[in-house]
Amino acid sequence: MSIEELPQDQIPEGSEVSILSKNEKKARDLIKKLGLKEIKGISRVTLKRKGNFILAIEKPEVYRSVAGTYVVFGEAKVEDLNKRYAEAMAAQQAAQAAAGVSQEGGAPKDPASITADLQAASLTEKKEEEEEEDVDAVVDESGLEASDIELVIQQADVSRAKAVKALREYNGDMVSAIMSLTE
Helix, strand or coil: CCCCCHHHCCCCCCCCCCCCHHHHHHHHHHHHHHHHHEECCCCCCEEEECCEEEEEEEEEEEEEEECEEEEEEECCEEHHHHHHHHHHHHHHHHHHHHHHHHHHHHHCHHHHHHHHHHHHHHHHHHHHHHHHHHCCCCCCCCCCHHHHHHHHHHHHHCCCHHHHHHHHCCCCHHHHHHHHHHH
16 A cells, blocks of 8 residues: 555654645656656755746656756745845844844944944053053152143143153153153
C-alpha cells in the first residue's frame, strides 16, 4: 500500500505528503517516459508577469529535458511585488522613526559622526580625570609670579597645577608655556 492510498486521518502530522490527482499521476508517468530527469534541491520557482506580479511555487518538483526545457509541478501562488515594496518601505520608515526617537537629535547619525562623538567623549573624560589629579596635587608656586600663572590659566584654559608645571618647564616664559599647553 502506497502513501497515496492511505486515508488522510492515518497520515502522521508534520509529514510532507502530496496527494496527487489522477491527471497529475498520468502527467508524471508520461514525463518519466519522456526521459526527463528530476532536479533536487530547488526550494522555490518564481515566474515574473506584467505589472510586477509574480507566480511563486514553493517546494516544487522540477524536471529537465535533454534539450534544456523544464517542467515544474507545485501549487502556484500569485504575489504582488508592488504590495511587497510598499510593506517593506513602511517597515523601513518605522525602523528609521524608532531609531530617530531613541537619539536626542532628529535624524539618525552616520557611523563617522558616531565615532567622532565617542572620541570627543573619551577626550573629555581624560581631561576631567587629569583636572581631578591636578586639583588634588599641592602646587609649589615659589619663584613664579601669580599674575603670570593667572594669565597662563586664562589663555590655555588649564588648571593651576598645569600652568605652574608649564611655567617651570619653560623657566617662566609665558608664551612658550601657553603654546605648549594649547597644542
